[in-house]
Amino acid sequence: MNSTLKYDLVVIGGGPAGMAAALEAKKNGVGKIIILERAETLGGILEQCIHTGFGLHYFGEELSGPEYAHKFIELVEQSDIDVKTDTMVISISKERMVTAVNNQDGFIQIDATAVILAMGCRERARGALDIAGSRASGVMTAGAAQKFVNIDGYMPGKKIVILGSGDIGLIMARRMTLEGAQVKMVCELMPYSGGLTRNIVQCLDDFDIPLKLSCTVIEVHGTERVEGITIAQVDENRNVIDGTQEFVECDTLLLSVGLIPENELSKQIDIDMDPITSGPVVNEMRQTSLPGVFACGNVLQVHDLVDYVTTESQIAGLGAAKYISNPNNDDSRYAFTKGGDGVRYIVPQKVNINSKEEIKLYFRVADVYLKSKFVVSVGDEVLIEKRKQKFAPGEMENATLTLEMLEKIKENDEIVISIKER
């Protein structure tokens, strides 16, 4: 195939973000849409998340990952959205020329009016951690282990230690236990878990798996296969407390130590990036600094709930539809969001004060805060105040700017969200 294809919208990634964005764009009148997905099927990481807990917010019912995905896969199949799976995008240009390859069509070039980036994220690997020891087999990310168990049907270990109490780590603690492995402990460097409270209860407490806070893995033992690890307590500066080292016998170390948005393609087109989210800087329609290029889902910011991914991606889909119908009509005037005390980041990073719709801001806190409140303010004026029993870094918060509030905000104003004691 040598000719260049022409599409109104190219969606890169066919996980929950890409599918929801494509469907919403279709609903809003976009003609030719194509989803390019590198895996063999649509669905993204949900396909290996066979546990339940998905969809409580969006569908009001508790679904497994594949069930959640299939609701969207069916809608995509019923629509006239084109899909190419097992297809890898290798480059995009600022002119929105998308180049991809697969083993059916070979080399594919698509000229797109708009592009939605929905490539998701990857797990931080061992290399990013300063763990001593050998390169023995038996150290892998929790997500890789999840694929081996849930998709391929093989056990990657029998005696397991998990480092990191993010949601994937917690889910895998339960999963490996149910498959007959012995999960000895989950170690967490921070004094609190980065996972959802419900996962700590349902995946660890219910199975008597200890969660060791302020604790890390400092060495891997074994030359061919892992034979054990050394753990140690850390102080408030995350430095190892000498004398607390302890050997734990195991054959597997699973890592759940953070997720990194996969923005290698985004960087090819030089769009502005947010150093905190590691995702693109976007406006309230999830448009990046390059007009016609949008981003949503875990490539934009790492989410804890797929329900929020869906909502965010629908915004991007709608934004792309508006752009495609009228690419040159941009009367946006922007105010900028900024994380204040206790707030790590806010998405979107800029909002159009001329917006005709209210705008929801999503943010994450930097630490655990009890009996506190968040405050949204512009200059001295407080727009929103909301109390909560507990804020935790693992749970994304949101605040809605109403049209009334937007009227009070001027161009280039800074909209600050901070955490305050109450």
Add this chain to the structure above:
Amino acid sequence: MFYDVAIIGAGVIGSLTARNLSQYNLKVALIEKGNDVACATSKANSGIVHAGFDAKPGTLKARLNVDGTKKMADVCKTLFVPFKEIGSLVVAFSDYEVETLRELYQRGITNGLDADSMEILDRQALVKLEPNISPDAVGALLSKTAGIVCPYELTVAAAECAATNGVEFLRNCGVNSIKFENDMFILSTEQGEISAKYIINAAGVHSDDIAKMIGDNSINITPRLGEYALLDKSVGNVVNHVIFQCPTEMGKGVLIAPTVDGNVIVGPTTVEVDNKDSAAIAQDALSNVFKSANKSVPSISMRNTITSFGGLRAHDVTSDFIIGSSNANKKFINVAGIASPGLASSPAIADYVLEILKSIYDGELEKKSDYNPSRTEPVKFREMSDEQRRELIAKNKAYGRIICRCETVTEGEIIDAINSPVGARDVDGVKRRTRAGMGRCQSGFCGSKVMEILSRELNVPINEITKFGGKSDILYERTK
């Protein structure tokens, strides 16, 4: 099995020597304890082709380094191995150290380097070449003939060439004992008995143990662990040359260098260890590496590390290479103590070993008429233009399926790596030949796909695929 020559150890030395011998009508076995070539020292070192000013004049190291580096470009070109003559800089941080640079320059001349291949730079000239160099740097010795090469790619290439020319590669073939009877060595190995008229001992950190099997106690290897960090490609051109630090009483310091694949390597530390089979890195290894590296380039940060690793250097107590016929048996050639600059010297070492073999061989070595000094050029999708990619996929669809997204490695390349003359048998073998799994996600996504392809191509169950042979299993039994 009977051979004219058995080479023990399939590192860069054993493999280049095997290639050299494969020019002749000889039955040669390349015997390796591990599951692959390049699975010890040759897989984990700095990848530097030193210019040759460092070694003590008059030593084998000095002679073979200068000679080897001269030969490297040609060997690499013939074998389709990337070699980049990017030059090196020894950086001085005081006027006193500038004096040391002058000594190194003189030593280079004594060792046989061309005077115009070296230059002592002042700070201004240094900053022009290396804008990120430390503000404390006062000057440097530039050496234009130094370069970088991928040590395991060179080893794989040499072994493939040797195999194409008839050398038999025997893996998982650790040698347990050696007898000499009726003018013939009998090696008892993990794969049974092997007879050979001549033995070349290229067993790296174990070369003293192998020599002892014939009663030669002259070698004494004290392995030295070097710990490294490999940085993400996004750090790319933080340095343009191999950056050494001027040696001080405190030690040699660490080097910072680009790799031929576009990463940056930082290291090594130097730790004497007693376990020859473990290259486990110590706690604080990384922070030590970066502390030292920041003396040269303050902006280099541990945050960009994608992996860290250790490698053992086969250091002999004499500090020189030990190459020659053993006093215990003339037909047993030691090639031992090949620590730095072993990689740079390797083409010259292989030639030197051939000379030694010729000098002791019963009769004349007869050249093959159909010797092929090269190998099949490996496909590297990531380095191709779009036009080349289009043509490649049109010929073979397997090159259209990307398996490793970080390094853009296709299924076709992985199949090639498995089916090549000295093919990959495990996940690390595929990684070294194709770079699948060497990127920033470190095989998080492609690991299971690589295992599927290995399982399919080798026709073995997926849970028998290992990381690097032996008991390095990845998967156990099926789930319930």
